[in-house]
Amino acid sequence: MKALVAVKRVVDYNATILVKADGSGIDTNNLKFSINPFDEVAVEEAVRLKEAGMVSEIVVVSIGPAQAQDTLRNALAMGGDRAILVTVDGDVEPLAVAKLLRAVVESEKPDLVILGKQAIDGDCNQTGQMLAALLGWPQGTFASALAFKDGELNVIREIDSGNETVSLQLPAVITADLRLNTPRYVSLPNIMKAKKKPLATTTPATLGVDVAARQRVLKVEPPAKRKAGIKVGSVAELVAKLKNEAKVI
Amino acid sequence: MAHVLVIAEHDGAGLQAASLCTISASFQLAKAQGGEVHVLVAGGSARQAAEAAAKIDGVAKVLLAEGDSYAHGLAEPLAALVAEIGGGYGAILSPATSFGKNLSPRIAALLDVGQLSDIIGIVSADTFIRPIYAGNAVATVQSSDCVKMVTVRATAFEPAKADGGHAVIEAVSAAVPDARSRFIDQQLSKSLRPELTAARVVVAGGRGIGSAENFKTLIEALADKLGAAVGATRAAVDAGFTANELQIGQTGKIIAPELYIAAGVSGAIQHVAGIKDSKVIVAINKDEEALIFQVADYGLVADINQALPELCAELSK
Numbered sequence A: 001m002k003a004l005v006a007v008k009r010v011v012d013y014n015a016t017i018l019v020k021a022d023g024s025g026i027d028t029n030n031l032k033f034s035i036n037p038f039d040e041v042a043v044e045e046a047v048r049l050k051e052a053g054m055v056s057e058i059v060v061v062s063i064g065p066a067q068a069q070d071t072l073r074n075a076l077a078m079g080g081d082r083a084i085l086v087t088v089d090g091d092v093e094p095l096a097v098a099k100l101l102r103a104v105v106e107s108e109k110p111d112l113v114i115l116g117k118q119a120i121d122g123d124c125n126q127t128g129q130m131l132a133a134l135l136g137w138p139q140g141t142f143a144s145a146l147a148f149k150d151g152e153l154n155v156i157r158e159i160d161s162g163n164e165t166v167s168l169q170l171p172a173v174i175t176a177d178l179r180l181n182t183p184r185y186v187s188l189p190n191i192m193k194a195k196k197k198p199l200a201t202t203t204p205a206t207l208g209v210d211v212a213a214r215q216r217v218l219k220v221e222p223p224a225k226r227k228a229g230i231k232v233g234s235v236a237e238l239v240a241k242l243k244n245e246a247k248v249i
Numbered sequence B: 001m002a003h004v005l006v007i008a009e010h011d012g013a014g015l016q017a018a019s020l021c022t023i024s025a026s027f028q029l030a031k032a033q034g035g036e037v038h039v040l041v042a043g044g045s046a047r048q049a050a051e052a053a054a055k056i057d058g059v060a061k062v063l064l065a066e067g068d069s070y071a072h073g074l075a076e077p078l079a080a081l082v083a084e085i086g087g088g089y090g091a092i093l094s095p096a097t098s099f100g101k102n103l104s105p106r107i108a109a110l111l112d113v114g115q116l117s118d119i120i121g122i123v124s125a126d127t128f129i130r131p132i133y134a135g136n137a138v139a140t141v142q143s144s145d146c147v148k149m150v151t152v153r154a155t156a157f158e159p160a161k162a163d164g165g166h167a168v169i170e171a172v173s174a175a176v177p178d179a180r181s182r183f184i185d186q187q188l189s190k191s192l193r194p195e196l197t198a199a200r201v202v203v204a205g206g207r208g209i210g211s212a213e214n215f216k217t218l219i220e221a222l223a224d225k226l227g228a229a230v231g232a233t234r235a236a237v238d239a240g241f242t243a244n245e246l247q248i249g250q251t252g253k254i255i256a257p258e259l260y261i262a263a264g265v266s267g268a269i270q271h272v273a274g275i276k277d278s279k280v281i282v283a284i285n286k287d288e289e290a291l292i293f294q295v296a297d298y299g300l301v302a303d304i305n306q307a308l309p310e311l312c313a314e315l316s317k
């Protein structure tokens, strides 16, 4: 079985986000970029399936600027076999990402595509579902556990009221939630090895996909700031404030 | 002029609170687009929920789709249905719940349109406000797609009033695609406490709570004293103190209660993303430098092992 994993290069989850003064977007100068945390989980899951003998090859794909090669090398160091970079500068909307991934899926013919549930920059949570729709494949979103059973894939999904299990026929699309696994640390030897693994590049034009934006960001603003509160000295004072000042209990 | 379609999440008997908030967002949008609001209720047997939807003042029409394939809210058959009946609408709204997040992008791709996720405001017929970067920035986004596919953050819109209306109910159906996904089962949390996203008061515990045992005796006890819902950080869930559906934050639930009490929570941005719109935030943490104090209205620097029992006792007075 072949697995394809989509990984996005995003501003690191620990970075402090500052909005540009002119409202045109986020100031990404000097910010650290990393693999999207959910995608790291997706790669880890594919590697574990390979270690368990379920998967024979892992292809990792990213859509982004040339620097996304680092993100792909990171995924290769975790255990990916081969990488494909679709080079695009600037933001690509989830629908266009899904169309690019569909084109890659059509040539690579994987049995399983694993994405993260959400990219932590745009917080869209769309691409996996869109890709599944475009391919006409079943989807197992927000997955916290996978198990193969009688040729089908059982997916435990995190839903608002608890957990849900669905069974999917392959090929299928999975989106990973954080509790699916804990990604491994990449070792130095594996980082060195990853440098020699194949990394192919292509473009939207070669894949025949129109990535023109459908949405225009008119402005980006900092969120409303909560006004600074006070420290209370004791539990009794806290209860008094909540009763008499805030009037919430 | 274009009508707005709301995909309702329901439990067979009535609509979920998040659906009512989505319907109230749809009223704003329908006004901007100059059309009516229609509500789709799909399920194994969904007539009762459809009747509840028809009673909402302002809803012009309820579309009822009944069939076994819709029984468990699977995205594959539902998306096929909406793609067939939804193309003529100016906008299609779903709640930004696990149901809507799973379903809506699948419909969008079938209709070849983009989606605006988790909107918190409507500026005009084609322009919406949504948080990005875990709520560290807020974007105003204009869509050029013919159908505006939108998921709605419930806490940003008041629930629509569930009475006063009498919409017509119209049965709809569509060819069901070959089922390649199957519902197996659900493990639902059984709790008598208020639902986390709708509760007036929420008490949440973080890693500082220390154990599942303490989570019960400290957090749940305080919640019960206050008639509150219980929440948690990702670290508390990962440590096995409590269930995953209680996680609040960027990847958990978004809440906006009147009172939010965080105990043993450090205040990571991914957690704060889910609580920022609470009216009053209380933080109890032994580390006076904890980030949570930067967003708290009332901070108490204390050890929770003493402070929480003391708080319960004080509330009993």
Ligand SMILES: Cc1cc2nc3c(=O)[nH]c(=O)nc-3n(C[C@H](O)[C@H](O)[C@H](O)COP(=O)(O)OP(=O)(O)OC[C@H]3O[C@@H](n4cnc5c(N)ncnc54)[C@H](O)[C@@H]3O)c2cc1C
Pocket (backbone or CB within 6 Å): A013, A037, A038, A120, B205, B206, B207, B208, B209, B232, B233, B234, B235, B236, B247, B248, B249, B250, B251, B252, B253, B263, B264, B265, B266, B267, B268, B269, B270, B271, B284, B285, B286, B287, B290, B302, B303, B304, B305
């Ligand atoms: C992509 C991504 C998404 C994420 N999404 C979420 C999310 O949705 N929700 C979420 O919560 N997190 C999320 N996280 C995790 C987040 O970054 C933090 O790791 C997490 O919120 C920390 O939880 P915590 O505050 O319970 O634990 P910690 O950060 O370990 O804080 C524990 C706190 O308890 C205090 N404490 C300890 N003992 C005591 C005591 N006896 N008395 C008083 N105080 C005490 C400590 O001083 C400390 O401040 C996400 C992370 C990533 C990378």
Ligand SMILES: Nc1ncnc2c1ncn2[C@@H]1O[C@H](COP(=O)(O)O)[C@@H](O)[C@H]1O
Pocket (backbone or CB within 6 Å): A006, A007, A008, A009, A036, A038, A039, A042, A061, A062, A063, A064, A092, A094, A097, A114, A115, A116, A117, A118, A119, A120, A122, A123, A124, A125, A126, A127, A128
């Ligand atoms: N530019 C990209 N390159 C590779 N994968 C992506 C890209 N954008 C999104 N994805 C994948 O889609 C998932 C969901 O992203 P989103 O829909 O943008 O929240 C991510 O976790 C990735 O797995």
